[in-house]
Amino acid sequence: MHTLIFDGSFPGLLTAVFEAYERRTGEATVSTNDTYQPGLLGESVTVTTVETKARRVWRGLSRTIDRQWLNNVYAAFLAEQPTGNQHLFALIRMIFDRGGETVNNYGNPHVLQVSSWARKVHRERHRMEAFVRFQQLADGLFYAAVKPDFNVLPLIAGHFKNRYADQRWMIYDSARAYGLYYDGAAVSEVQWSEIPPGHDHRPPEEVLAGNEQQFQQLWKAYFTHASIPARKNPKLQIRHVPKRYWPFLTEFTFD
Amino acid sequence: MIPRIQEKLSILADAAKYDVSCASSGGTRKNKSKGLGDSHQTGICHSYTEDGRCVSLLKILLTNHCIYDCAFCVSRRSNDIKRAAFTVQEVVNLTIGFYRRNYIEGLFLSSGIFKNADYTMERLLSIVKKLRTGERFNGYIHLKTIPGASDELIREAGLYADRMSINLEMPTEAGLKLLAPEKSHDDVKKPLQLVNSYLNAYAEERKLIRHVPTFVPAGQSTQMVVGATPESDRDIMYTADAFYRNYGLKRVYYSGYVPISGDNRLPVIGMQPPLLRENRLYQADWLMRFYGFEVSELVDDANPFLDMEVDPKLGWALRNLHVFPLDINTADYAMILRVPGIGVTSARKIVQARRFGRLRSDQLQKIGVAMNRARHFIISADRTPHQRMPTDMEIRQLIRASGKPAAAPQQLTLF
Numbered sequence: 001m002h003t004l005i006f007d008g009s010f011p012g013l014l015t016a017v018f019e020a021y022e023r024r025t026g027e028a029t030v031s032t033n034d035t036y037q038p039g040l041l042g043e044s045v046t047v048t049t050v051e052t053k054a055r056r057v058w059r060g061l062s063r064t065i066d067r068q069w070l071n072n073v074y075a076a077f078l079a080e081q082p083t084g085n086q087h088l089f090a091l092i093r094m095i096f097d098r099g100g101e102t103v104n105n106y107g108n109p110h111v112l113q114v115s116s117w118a119r120k121v122h123r124e125r126h127r128m129e130a131f132v133r134f135q136q137l138a139d140g141l142f143y144a145a146v147k148p149d150f151n152v153l154p155l156i157a158g159h160f161k162n163r164y165a166d167q168r169w170m171i172y173d174s175a176r177a178y179g180l181y182y183d184g185a186a187v188s189e190v191q192w193s194e195i196p197p198g199h200d201h202r203p204p205e206e207v208l209a210g211n212e213q214q215f216q217q218l219w220k221a222y223f224t225h226a227s228i229p230a231r232k233n234p235k236l237q238i239r240h241v242p243k244r245y246w247p248f249l250t251e252f253t254f255d
Numbered sequence: 256m257i258p259r260i261q262e263k264l265s266i267l268a269d270a271a272k273y274d275v276s277c278a279s280s281g282g283t284r285k286n287k288s289k290g291l292g293d294s295h296q297t298g299i300c301h302s303y304t305e306d307g308r309c310v311s312l313l314k315i316l317l318t319n320h321c322i323y324d325c326a327f328c329v330s331r332r333s334n335d336i337k338r339a340a341f342t343v344q345e346v347v348n349l350t351i352g353f354y355r356r357n358y359i360e361g362l363f364l365s366s367g368i369f370k371n372a373d374y375t376m377e378r379l380l381s382i383v384k385k386l387r388t389g390e391r392f393n394g395y396i397h398l399k400t401i402p403g404a405s406d407e408l409i410r411e412a413g414l415y416a417d418r419m420s421i422n423l424e425m426p427t428e429a430g431l432k433l434l435a436p437e438k439s440h441d442d443v444k445k446p447l448q449l450v451n452s453y454l455n456a457y458a459e460e461r462k463l464i465r466h467v468p469t470f471v472p473a474g475q476s477t478q479m480v481v482g483a484t485p486e487s488d489r490d491i492m493y494t495a496d497a498f499y500r501n502y503g504l505k506r507v508y509y510s511g512y513v514p515i516s517g518d519n520r521l522p523v524i525g526m527q528p529p530l531l532r533e534n535r536l537y538q539a540d541w542l543m544r545f546y547g548f549e550v551s552e553l554v555d556d557a558n559p560f561l562d563m564e565v566d567p568k569l570g571w572a573l574r575n576l577h578v579f580p581l582d583i584n585t586a587d588y589a590m591i592l593r594v595p596g597i598g599v600t601s602a603r604k605i606v607q608a609r610r611f612g613r614l615r616s617d618q619l620q621k622i623g624v625a626m627n628r629a630r631h632f633i634i635s636a637d638r639t640p641h642q643r644m645p646t647d648m649e650i651r652q653l654i655r656a657s658g659k660p661a662a663a664p665q666q667l668t669l670f
Contacts, residue, residue, distance in 0.1 A: 106608035107618045116621075130301045134356045142355065162286050162293040166391075167355060214258075215352045221261050222353075225268040226314065227304035230513045230528055236307025240300070250358070251302055 001027055003039075004089075006047040008032040010077050011054035013085055017092050018053040019045065030089045035082075061092065064100035072103075072118035075125070078151045079117040087113045124148050125155040131241075132160070132171055133250045135216075136209040142169040143203060146248055153180050157187045202253075216250050223251040264349065266339040270319040270330050271365055274422070274478060275510045279311040279360035279395045281473030282417045290391030292354060292361070294417065298395075299360050312363035312397060313353050317341055317378055321367030325435035326518045327424065327483050330367045334516070340369075346382050347390065354394050361395030361417070362386070372403035380408055383415040395473075400450060402442040409446060410453055418473040418505070419450055423498070426491040430484035434520060443477070447502040450475055454503070474505035481536060482529040483512035483521055487559035492539060492550045499544070509536040535561040542568055545599055546592050565651065569595040572632060573647045579632040580644060584613045596628030627657040 002025040006012035016030050023045065031037075031044075038044065062070055076088055091110040094102050105111050127148070134142035142164065153173050157180050160169065164182070170190070172179035177192040205213070246252040282294025300309035318340035319330040329336070350362045364382060368375050379398060386392040398416040400409055413419060421443045425431035428440050450471060457470035477498060479491060495507040511533035514524045539561060542548040546568070553567050554560070562570040572579065572595050581590055583605060591602045601623045608614060608622065613636035620626050630638075631650045645653070 102611075104604075104607035105611040106604045106622050107612060107614055112618075112621050126299070129295070130299045132357045136356070144357070159293075159295070164291070164355070165286050165289045165293075166291055211352075215356060218261055218264055218349065219353060219356070219358050221265050222268050222313065223302065223304060223310065225265045226272050226310055227306045227308070228272055228513055229306075231306035231308070231511075231530065233307035234305055237303045237305055240303040240307065240309070249302065250356075 001029065001042040003036070003042055003044040004028055004030045004047050005036045005044055006030060006032060007049050008034065009049060010074065011051060012047065012049040013077065013088060014054035014057040014092075015049050016047045017057050017089060017096075018050075019047050020089075020093065021096075028089075030085050032085065057092070061095065064095055065103055066100075069100075069103050071122075072115055075121040075155065076114040076117040078154065079121050080151055081117060083113075084117060121150045121152060121155070124150045125152040127245070128152050128156050129159050131245050131249060132156075133248060134169060135203060135250075136212045137203060137207050138209050140168060140209070142167050143172070144170070144248075145172045145174050147175045147244070148173065151176060153178070156180075161187050220251055260345060260349075263339040263341060263345070264315070266337050267315045267317075267319060267341060270367075271314045271316045271363070273329065273510065273513065273515075274314065274363070274365060275308070275508045276363070276397065276420060276476055276478060276506070277309050277311045277314075278397075278418070278473070278476070278506060281505065282361075282395045283469060283472045284393040284417070286393050288391070290393055291351070292392050292394035294393060294395055295360065301357070301359055311360050312395060313350055313359045313361070314363040315341070315346070315349075315365075317346065317364060317366035317375075317382070318369055319367045320369045322370070323368055323435070323437055325424070325438065326516060326520055327434050327480055327512065329515045331516075343378065343382050343385060347385050350386060350394075351390055351392065354392070359394075361392075361397070363397040365399040366401070368401065372401045373405055373408060376401040376404035376408045376412065380412045380415075383412060387415045397473075400446045402438075402446055404446070406449060409449060413450055413453055413471045414468050416471055418476060419471050420476040420478070421446055422478040423494070424478070424480055425484050426479045426481075426486045426494045427484075430486055433484060434518075444502075447475060447477070447498075447504075451502045475502060476504055476506040476508060478508040478510055480512050481509050481533055487554075488532070488536060488539070488561045489550075489554040489556075489559040491536060492543075492554055495540060496543065496550045507540060509533050509540070531563055532561070535563065535567060539567045542571075547589055548593075565654075566595075568593070569628065569654075573650060576644050576647065580634045581632060582634045583619065584609050584634075584636060594629055594632050596625035596630075596632075598623070628654055 004016040004019055006016045013030065020028050061073065073088060073092070076084060087110050091114050094110060103111055128146055132144045132146060134144045136142050153171065160171065161182055168182060168184055170179055170181045179190045180187050181190045241249070278298055280296065280298030284294045286293040298311060300311050302310040304310060320338050320340060321330045321332055324331045324333050346364065353359045354361065364379055366375050366379060379401070383396055383398055386396065396416045397418045397420065398412055400419045400421045402421060423440060423443055425434060431438055431440060454471050457467055461467040479494065481491065491509070498504050498507060511528040511530050512522060513528045514522045514526050517524060539553050542553065543550065548571070552571055561567050565573065572593070581594060583591065588602060588606050591597055591605055592599065604622045605614065615637040616626060616630065616635045619629070619635060631645060631653060
């Protein structure tokens with residue numbers, strides 16, 4: 001059996017699908033450079049990521065399955081699961097071999113796995129749309145740090161770009177050491193080295209805009225008063241806002 | 256010293272929090288011209304307070320001064336509390352400042368009635384107008400319609416708001432008369448009707464002409480207080496059903512009464528709010544709106560209150576054991592939807608997936624079916640029918656013993 005080794009990127013995975021058909025590998029497995037361990041049996045092929053091949057596969061997919069499933073495929077990839085690439089690889093080939101209808105076969109393990117990861121990633125994306133807390137810095141930039149369970153920044157860029165079209169902002173993923181920066185016109189990716197020091201999740205006081213702390217105080221006051229003491233239910237609160245998110249949320253940080 | 260603005264915010268958030276509507280969904284405003292904000296179709300809950308309720312909007316009163324003396328209301332004029340009022344600019348600044356920091360989806364603005372209805376409605380209108388036109392704000396705005404305000408003010412407000420609402424407060428006219436003799440359900444019905452007719456008229460017009468402004472695109476809602484007066488669940492649900500039908504409401508909210516008054520017409524302070532009952536009403540509401548249940552199937556003269564021990568869907572199934580067991584591989588979608596433990600998403604997936612082969616219970620589990628409930632009511636590829644259907648008591652016991660208590664958590668999780 002063939003093993004296709006790719007670079008771990010999404011276009012790389014799609015290129016592997018392309019190669020599988022071009023080389024008529026029949027059943028095959030995929031592996032990434034950094035995790036591949038040569039086995040005794042079978043042939044291994046190193047796949048070089050080629051943008052045009054990846055695009056052809058993606059276009060083919062978009063003709064066969066609907067938008068929601070296209071999103072599911074990409075989202076499941078962003079879940080960064082050890083067995084994820086293999087399930088995605090198998091699912092995409094199944095879609096090409098048997099037609100787009102096959103994604104409705106919820107009895108199939110690939111369909112089930114991919115849709116369950118996609119669901120988790122979409123939940124995390126939704127959480128990030130909710131839990132980003134910007135702090136305005138003295139130079140006007142609205143800055144936020146997050147630490148999502150999955151690599152969801154690519155999925156939220158559009159949401160924040162549309163919403164905050166008239167302000168410069170940056171969202172930094174402190175687990176994956178990269179961020180999104182919107183300069184008032186377009187969103188680009190930025191690396192840790194480009195982010196001013198001390199901007200982890202609590203930028204030092206001296207770099208904050210003049211009224212930033214006042215807004216944070218007001219927000220905390222509002223948050224406290226919006227609760228009804230007779231209905232106190234901290235368990236439910238934690239279920240909705242698990243504690244790992246608290247350090248990044250203005251209303252949960254106490255001073 | 257606490258700045259005055261923070262004190263005002265505290266007072267006016269305290270006064271607004273008994274309004275339970277938190278939805279920020281259904282907005283359609285898009286950020287076209289590099290303004291601020293963009294509505295999210297499904298809404299976003301940005302945080303959760305210690306009571307486990309979601310924070311989606313900045314929910315405040317413009318003022319808690321009020322000319323009315325409704326016994327159930329914390330802002331009633333005879334109540335000895337701190338009073339405050341925001342200026343128009345203060346509300347605008349808070350909304351924009353919070354929104355830019357991604358604290359909120361938008362503004363929920365209500366108010367005590369000061370001077371008169373028109374005077375109050377005018378102030379509310381000037382705030383939403385300033386947000387939309389002055390600040391080019393496209394976030395979500397939920398605005399209270401002030402009963403008794405002039406038609407023209409209400410119509411204009413509807414051009415800027417995403418949702419408007421008026422609370423019924425008590426589920427029946429008799430209940431309302433008992434606690435708020437100055438008010439009646441008619442005061443609520445008239446403006447609901449007015450907004451609904453504008454809403455439909457604008458929608459009709461938009462079919463013909465493209466550039467008709469949006470009018471309350473996220474629709475109207477109302478709220479009923481539960482447990483302050485002696486109405487049954489049956490009364491409450493029939494009222495809700497009628498309001499859904501007659502005024503095209505998007506939502507009816509049920510608010511378990513939190514005792515805040517020493518008035519002897521009301522439950523005493525310190526009594527626990529009826530949270531489980533409130534939860535059951537929401538569950539029944541969902542069954543009516545998304546599962547095709549009629550009110551009469553959930554409550555009737557013999558059972559005017561919902562079962563507190565089991566949720567209303569399981570309750571219905573237990574009263575209708577003759578329709579079970581249901582073969583998941585052949586039954587209609589509408590019937591699958593009625594099986595306890597199967598929700599809308601699972602039901603849809605079952606209908607799609609069974610075309611590829613008969614489904615087994617392990618697959619159902621993975622699809623998302625709560626098998627600890629569903630198993631008593633279904634036949635799947637690997638499960639032949641029971642010799643006989645178990646009885647009501649047997650099923651209750653089995654579900655109770657299966658670990659997950661049949662009684663839902665104290666407060667409903669909506670999403």
